[in-house]
Amino acid sequence: MSLTDFFTDLFNPDLAFLPKALAVAVMSSIVCGVVGTYVVLRGMAFIGDAVAHAVFPGLAVAFVVSGNLVLGGTIAGVLTAVLVAVFSQNRRLKEDSIIGIFFAAAFALGIVIISRAPGHAGSLQQFLFGSITGIPDSDLYVVGGTALFVLLAVFSLHKEFVTISLDRESARALGLRVFWLDLALYVLVTLAVVISVQTIGNILVLALLVTPAAAARLLTDRLGIMMILAPLIGALSAFLGLYISWSWDFPAGGTIVLVLTVVFLAAWAFSPHQGVLARWPARRASRSVGAADPLSSELVS
Numbered sequence: 001m002s003l004t005d006f007f008t009d010l011f012n013p014d015l016a017f018l019p020k021a022l023a024v025a026v027m028s029s030i031v032c033g034v035v036g037t038y039v040v041l042r043g044m045a046f047i048g049d050a051v052a053h054a055v056f057p058g059l060a061v062a063f064v065v066s067g068n069l070v071l072g073g074t075i076a077g078v079l080t081a082v083l084v085a086v087f088s089q090n091r092r093l094k095e096d097s098i099i100g101i102f103f104a105a106a107f108a109l110g111i112v113i114i115s116r117a118p119g120h121a122g123s124l125q126q127f128l129f130g131s132i133t134g135i136p137d138s139d140l141y142v143v144g145g146t147a148l149f150v151l152l153a154v155f156s157l158h159k160e161f162v163t164i165s166l167d168r169e170s171a172r173a174l175g176l177r178v179f180w181l182d183l184a185l186y187v188l189v190t191l192a193v194v195i196s197v198q199t200i201g202n203i204l205v206l207a208l209l210v211t212p213a214a215a216a217r218l219l220t221d222r223l224g225i226m227m228i229l230a231p232l233i234g235a236l237s238a239f240l241g242l243y244i245s246w247s248w249d250f251p252a253g254g255t256i257v258l259v260l261t262v263v264f265l266a267a268w269a270f271s272p273h274q275g276v277l278a279r280w281p282a283r284r285a286s287r288s289v290g291a292a293d294p295l296s297s298e299l300v301s
Contacts, residue, residue, distance in 0.1 A: 001247035009246070018246070020140050025238035025256065027147045028196040029208060033231030034154055035192040036213035037223070038185060042165045047186070049206040050103035051193045054080035056110030059197065064113060070142045070194055077190035080106050084186065143195045150191050153184070161185060162223065200253030208234065211260040218267040233263055 010019050039047060058076025062069045080102055087098045154161070164171040164181050171178055189209070196205050216229035241256030 001243075003243070006243050006246060020137070021252065022239065022242055024140060024143050024195075025242055025252075026235045027143055028192075029212070029234030029238040030231040031147045031150050031192045032196055032208045033212040033216075033234035034151060034227055035188055036209045036234075037216070037227045037230050038154075038161050038165055039189065039209055040213040040217055041162070041223075047099060047189055050099045051077055051081070051186075051190050052197065052205045053103040053107035053110075055190065055194050055197065056107050057113055058110075060110040060113035064116065068138065068142065069197075070139055070146065073194040073197060074146075074191060076106065076110075077194060078187050081186035081190050082183065146191055146195050150188050153188055157181065157184060200256055204253050204257045207257040207260055211257075211264050212237070215260075215264040215267040218264075218271045234260070237263055 009015050010022065012018075055073035055077040058072035058074065059069050060072075061067070061076070062072025083102050084098050087102070160171075160176055160181050163174065163176060164178050164185075168178055171181075192209065193205050196208050200208055212234035213226070213230040215233050216226045219229055220226050237259040238256050241259040242252055244250060244259070245252040245255040
C-alpha cells in the first residue's frame with residue numbers, strides 16, 4: 001500500500017477507527033517521549049515496565065464494571081506510585097526493590113480480578129498487547145486531555161526534575177522537596193503509561209517510554225534538544241508503524257515497537273558523534289575517567 005492509499009483510508013468515513021488509532025498513537029508517543037527523557041536521564045527504565053504492571057488492576061476493575069479504562073488505570077497507578085514513594089524513603093531498601101515488590105503485586109492482583117470476568121482470555125490479550133483499532137471516542141478525548149495535562153506539568157517542573165535527577169543531595173541542599181518531586185514524576189510516568197497501554201499494551205509500553213529518549217540521547221548532548229527529538233522520533237515511528245501494520249496486516253503495537261528499535265539501532269550506528277561507525281575509523285581515545293557527561297552539567301529552563 002502506498003502512502004497515498006494510506007492517507008485515503010485515513011479520511012474514509014467507513015474506516016473511522018483508523019484516524020483515532022493514529023491520533024492516540026501519536027499523542028501517546030509524544031507524551032512518552034517527553035517523560036521518557038527524565039526516565040533515561042535518571043537511569044530508571046525499570047520504572048516504565050513496573051508502572052505498566054501497576055495500572056493493570058485498575059484496568060481490570062474498570063473493565064469488569066464497564067468503567068473508563070484510562071481513569072481506572074490512572075487511579076491504580078497513582079496509588080501504587082504513592083506506596084512506592086513512601087516506602088522508598090527508607091534507605092535500607094533500594095528503590096528498585098520497592099518497585100519490584102509493589103508493582104509485581106499490583107499486576108498479580110489485576111490478573112486475579114480479570115480472571116473473574118466473562119471472556120477474560122480475550123480481555124487479557126487486549127490489555128497485554130494493546131487494541132489500538134478499538135478505541136472509543138470517549139477514550140480519545142480522555143487521552144488528549146491527559147496528554148495536555150502531563151505536558152504542562154512536565155514543563156512547569158522541568159528544572160526541578162532535572163535537578164533531582166542529576167544530584168538528589170544538592171537538590172535537598174537547595175531546598176527542593178525531593179519526596180514530592182519524586183512522587184510527581186512517578187505520577188506523570190503513570191499517566192504516560194496509562195494512555196499508551198491501548199496503543200501497544202502492557203508488555204510493550206516500556207519501549208514507547210524509553211526507546212525514543214534513548215535514541216535522542218545518542219543524537220545530542222543537549223537536554224533541550226533531546227526533549228524535542230524524543231517525542232518527534234516517537235511520533236514519526238508511531239505513524240510509520242501504523243502505516244506498515246495497516247499495509248501488511250501486522251499487529252500495530254508490535255510493529256510500532258520494531259520501528260522504534262530500528263531507529264534506535266540507526267542512531268547507535270550512524271550518530272555523528274556517538275555512533276559506532278563514526279568512532280570506529282578514527283579510533284578515538286576513550287574519555288578520561290573523570291570526564292563529565294555534557295547532559296549532567298546542563299540545567300535548562
